[in-house]
Amino acid sequence: MNVGQVAAAAGVSVRTLHHWDAVGLLVPSGRTAAGYRAYxxxxxxxxxxxxxxxxxxxSLDDVRRLLDDPAVDALDHLRRQxxxxxxxxxxxxxxxxxxxxxxxARSMGIELDPHELREVFGDEDPTQHAEEARERWGDTDAYVQSHARTSSYSKADWLEVKAEGEDVERRFAEALSVGLPADDPAVTAIAEDHRQHISRRFYDCSPQMHACLADMYVADERFAAHYDRRAAGLAQYVHDAVKANADAR
Amino acid sequence: MNVGQVAAAAGVSVRTLHHWDAVGLLVPSGRTAAGYRAYxxxxxxxxxxxxxxxxxxxSLDDVRRLLDDPAVDALDHLRRQxxxxxxxxxxxxxxxxxxxxxxxARSMGIELDPHELREVFGDEDPTQHAEEARERWGDTDAYVQSHARTSSYSKADWLEVKAEGEDVERRFAEALSVGLPADDPAVTAIAEDHRQHISRRFYDCSPQMHACLADMYVADERFAAHYDRRAAGLAQYVHDAVKANADAR
DNA sequence: CTTGACCCTGACGCAGCGTCAGGCCACATC
DNA sequence: GATGTGGCCTGACGCTGCGTCAGGGTCAAG
Known part of the structure; x- marks a missing residue:
């Protein structure tokens, strides 16, 4: 096979094959009389x-060293790969x-700490982080489902999602301001709306899961701050309402 | 703060800050009398x-545009990410x-043929043209929908999708080889199956949209080559069959 | 006033190619 | 046999995101 055919088959450019030849990474084992590369x-x-x-x-250099090591054969490479x-x-x-x-988090108006973002990309044990994430978020299915759904949301969808979230929070804040106890049926009803908002927009959220989330709303400073910015004690209030709602179900 | 301090705090090199200054990505807002950068x-x-x-x-260029363009917000970037x-x-x-x-294959002593390579690395890999597809169709509903669906496909799903596509193409090729005209009901039926394959697996594909796709199958060399590799004139044949099917609906 | 640790601005180098440029081959068509 | 047309060849320069000197000014401490 000549360069063009190999390039097409492999999905790389002819120039790339030239380069790999030049640096000794992939030197075709033959040449035609006219000097054409023959693979x-x-x-x-x-x-x-x-x-x-x-x-x-x-790096190309690393690849070359890996493949040129006579102690390792093709099958070993495949297994390692x-x-x-x-x-x-x-x-x-x-x-x-x-x-x-x-x-x-963004759709709820919370900015993630860039520090936290960087943790993941740094040179930490990836499995450790995966475990931590799973611990925090309970269920991997929720992730997958949430990702599958949200990735198809348009900008308009996001605005709707945000508006719905806004509305629920506003109603919580109002209930708090008029002095309703968190386990009042009118308040647990708001909690239920919140749960269904999440179920519709992100992932199936059982009352148990919802209770987990509620714990996080007070435990995680960012979420707590988000709620408390609207009204002092709102994070705790939402937490209690969600718990009461979960217990009632 | 001067460069050295900022570099240490951010965990990047002084040279990097110089570079970011030079390309306008992060220009310190002040300079001391001696010309020192003041952050x-x-x-x-x-x-x-x-x-x-x-x-x-x-890329640095992208980052600069992201941060300097007030019209785009972080949510868009995250979703793109x-x-x-x-x-x-x-x-x-x-x-x-x-x-x-x-x-x-190796453990059974069989050599892997170049066709297999092409399937993953070459032009038949479904994800390979993702970038280009986004450029061409990124804004369309069809693209968004397609992406939303395919992103949750497993390896097995992809194999099924491919098998279905294979089957449709094989049937087209057979119809062509036995000399059926492209507008024969038996052939437009294959076109209809093709349309429904797309609708099921990628996005809702109306007959009109399907006709558009057909135009592309002959206009875009890569698609044309893909079909014609199976049988000479197949691209045009598929095009005609799809058009006839669209007209009939 | 010296010393050593900073800071400055060029300028070159590196990977991993993309992208001409200039020229040789191969095969088909007139 | 001439003439396309397209694929092949070898340079050679360009690009990103910096690392790495080189040559020179600056600052705080001793």
Missing amino acids: APADLERLQQVLTYRELGF QELLADRIARLQSVAALVSRAVE | APADLERLQQVLTYRELGF QELLADRIARLQSVAALVSRAVE
């Missing part, structure tokens, strides 16, 4: 491994989950 | 945002699938 089947196999390692973010890919995918998924959380 | 609190705030966006993989992450995850998953197949 043999073995070259294509190496090409596939180059592509995979490159996809994984290795499988592991690396699995790690990488898991890591990206945890990043995606974080971004989703940022989107949710 | 104000507002500069540090901007720095935080730069760091965050940079971690998220935006969600999409990019979903794309990358999907891509890595398909690479992982290929590697797994390569392992199986």
Whole structure:
């Protein structure tokens, strides 16, 4: 096979193959009389491994060293690539989950601490963070579902979501200001509306899950601050109302 | 604050701050008499945002535009970031699938043929043209819908989708080879199946939209080449069948 | 007043290619 | 056999996001 065909098959440019040849990463095993590069089947196999390692973010130099190590054979490479890919995918998924959380937080008017964002991208143990995230958010299904839904929301959808959230909060604040106890049926009804808002817009939120969220509203400073900015003690009030609503169900 | 302090605080090099100054990404709001860069609190705030966006993989140019354009808000960026992450995850998953197949093939002593390569890395990979697709169709409802659906597809789903597409193409090719005219009911029926395949798997595709797609199948070389590789004239044939089907509806 | 740790502005280098430029091959068509 | 047309070749320069000197001014302490 000549460069053009190989490039098309591999989804890279001819220039890229030239470059890989020049740096000794993938040197075609033959040339035609006219000097055309001729790629043999073995070259294509190496090409596939180059592509995979490159996809994984290795530098060309690293890839070359990996593939030129005579102690490691093709099958070893493939197995290693499988592991690396699995790690990488898991890591990206945890990043995606974080971004989703940022989107949710944003839609409620809360800015995520950039510090927190950076934690994920730093050189920390990815599994550790994934566990922590799962601990905080309880259910991975909720993530997946939330992401699936919100990723198709238009700007207008987001405005609606925000308006709904606003409305619920306003009603909570009003109930608090007129002195209704948090377990009053009128207030737990607002909590129920809140739960259904989440279920409709983000993910199926059971009363138990909702109670979990409520805990976070007081435990997480940012959420607490968000509510308390509207009215002093609102975070605790919402928490109590949600708990009362969950108990009633 | 001067460069050294800011660099230490932010965990970047002084050279990096120089660079960001030079390209207008983060220009300190003051200079001392001696020409030393003087960073104000507002500069540090901007720095935080730069760091965050940079971690998220935006180019410096993009970051500058994001921060300097008051019309776009952070929510948009986060959502865009969600999409990019979903794309990358999907891509890595398909690479992982290929590697797994390569392992199986290897352990059975079978060589992997170049066609397999193309499936993942080449022009038949469904995620490969994601960037271009966004550029061309990013604003359309169809794109948004398609992305929302496909982002939740598993590896197995993709295999099904591909098999369905394969089947439709095979039937078209067969109809062509036995000499059926493109507007024969048996052929427009295949076109209809094709349309419903798209509607089920990607986005609601009206007959009109389908006709538009058909135009592209002959106009866009890559699509044309894709069909014509299976059988000479197939792109045009599919185009005609789809048009006839659209007219009949 | 010196010393050493800062700061400044160029300027070059690096990866991993994209993108011409200039020229040779291959195959089809007139 | 001439003439396209398109693919191949080898340079060579450009780009991003800085690292890394080089040559020189500045500041606070001793």
